[in-house]
Amino acid sequence: MGILLIIVLVLMIGGAIFSLEAKDLLSAVIAYGIVGFGLVILFLLLQAPDLALVQIVVEAITLIIMIAVIMDSTREEVKTKSKRTAAYVIISIVFAGLFLYFFNRVTGTLSAFGERAMRMSLAYIEPGAEITGSANLVTGVIFDYRGYDTLGELTILFTAVIGVLTVLRLKGRK
Amino acid sequence: MKGMTIIVQKVTQIMCGIIFLYGIYIIMHGHLTPGGGFAGGIIIAGSFILLVIAFGSKFLALKKEETGSSILESTAILLFLAIASAGLLISGVGIFFVNFLPKGTIGNLISAGILPFFNIAVGIEVAAALVTVFLALLIYKEEST
Structure with missing residues (x-):
């Protein structure tokens, strides 16, 4: 399984780099879909099948909307002159090195992924089904233990839709 | 936005209802199997978006303002708040978000108290929100050209 993870991760990194560098915007969006x-x-x-289900439908709809936007406007990227001086390269390398060093130090103290749950999560996992009555623990957590979080998420979604409707209304602006 | 060819339209006619039913299944079984309100709502919104993309914007006569989905979305968030405050007002325990209905046996379709009602409210909210954003973008384009 480790080798599979590494193959998929390398593909994702390649897709991200290609979508940054591509000249054609449509191929950039498709390469972003790889990620x-x-x-x-x-x-x-x-x-984590719950997250996978949400991610696959959100990704599909996002790709559809982005491709529809690109089909409506131009496919060519607007050319801007970028200066790559030596100072920028040095600063990026230094920051990447710092990030790698601290990431390695932090993850070195954790136990291996999925080995054993922490003491805090055991308090949710073991009596979770009896307390919430739900066979799917994720639903039990997001609606019972974390009900206020879900209320906040719905409020954010509502506010985003109100904002979109306000910005895109032509009749009110005239 | 123009519609697509007749092949795409026929396949959409067959598939659209099935996708809609699958979204309802995901919402209703949210407390038993992976999925829930968010995933099911997005699937339902996807079936509407597929319909609009395949048949073009003339199919829904999208020249005027579309308010149905916006009203539905506002109602759904009020429904969520009402279920959450029912625990505060009528349950007798007096706690916001309390699960006051009987839990039932774990694993049955009718179980887990008020969690399925939360799932249904979240599903309506997410589906209506995504359809509203998509229709708003589409109507903006139709009006501006």
């Missing part, structure tokens, strides 16, 4: 669908496979391999 999203690779994430779906990662979630399935790491045994």
Whole structure:
């Protein structure tokens, strides 16, 4: 399973780099789709079917909307002159090195992924089905233990839709 | 936005209802199997978006403002708040978000108290929100050209 994870991760990194560098915007969006669908496979391999289900439908609809936008406007990227001086390269390498060093130090202290649950999560996992009455623990957590979080998420969604309707209304602006 | 060819339209006619039913299944079994309100709502919204993309915007006569989905979305978030406050007002326990209905046996379709009602409210909210955003983008384009 480790080798599968590494193959999918390398594909995702390649897709992300290609979508940054591509000249054609349509191929950039399709390469960005590799990142999203690779994430779906990662979630399935790491045994998180709830997240995989949400991710695959959100990714599909996002790709449809982005491709529709590109079909409506131009496919060519607007050319801007970018200066790559030596100072930028040095700063990026230094930051990447710092990030790798601290990431390695932090993850070195954790136990291996999926080995054993922490003491805090055991308090949710073991009596969770009896307390919430739900066979799917994820639903039990997001509606029972974390009910206020779900209310906040719905409020954010509602506010986003109100904002879109406000910005895109032509009749009110005249 | 123009519609697509007759092949796409026929396949859409067959598949659209099945996708809609699958979304309802995901919402109703949210407390038993993977999925739930968010995933099922997005699937239902996807069936509407597929319909609009395949048949073009003339199919729904999208020249005027579309308010049905917006009203549905506002109602759904009020429904969520009402179920959450029912625990505060009528259950007798007096706690916001309390699960006051009987739990039933774990694994049955009718179990888990008020969690399925939360799932249904979240599903309506997410589906209506996504359809509203898509229709708003589409109507903006139709009006501006």
